[in-house]
Amino acid sequence: MRKISTILLVSLIMIIGLLGVTNPARRQPFQLFDKVEGKVVHNYFIFSIYQQYDTYKLTGNGQYREYRRYIGIATQFFEISPIREKID
Numbered sequence: 001m002r003k004i005s006t007i008l009l010v011s012l013i014m015i016i017g018l019l020g021v022t023n024p025a026r027r028q029p030f031q032l033f034d035k036v037e038g039k040v041v042h043n044y045f046i047f048s049i050y051q052q053y054d055t056y057k058l059t060g061n062g063q064y065r066e067y068r069r070y071i072g073i074a075t076q077f078f079e080i081s082p083i084r085e086k087i088d
Contacts, residue, residue, distance in 0.1 A: 019046035024072035038070070048072045051083060063087060 023046060042049040049071055056065040064084040070077045 016046060019074055022074045024048055024075055024077070041069070046073070049080070050077070058087075059084065 023043075038050045038052045038054075040048055041051045049069060052068045052070070056067050058064070059066045064086055066082045066084050068082050069080050071080050072078075
């Protein structure tokens with residue numbers, strides 16, 4: 001039982017280390033994709049959350065701006081829930 005737990009612990013540490021090394025925010029903190037600019041909102045060790053600030057779309061009869069957000073894990077980007085800002 002002790003050998004199995006040691007193997008699992010070492011494997012988990014190695015996976016976390018690989019995800020930390022391949023975190024997209026380490027290399028490109030302000031460029032989200034090829035020509036679309038974004039900014040890093042949160043930078044954690046194994047993943048980063050980006051917000052696109054070049055383009056937005058108006059929602060709710062023009063009362064809100066909706067910005068797209070992405071999560072970057074292991075040099076890949078995945079879209080997550082957008083952020084809404086109220087227009088004053």
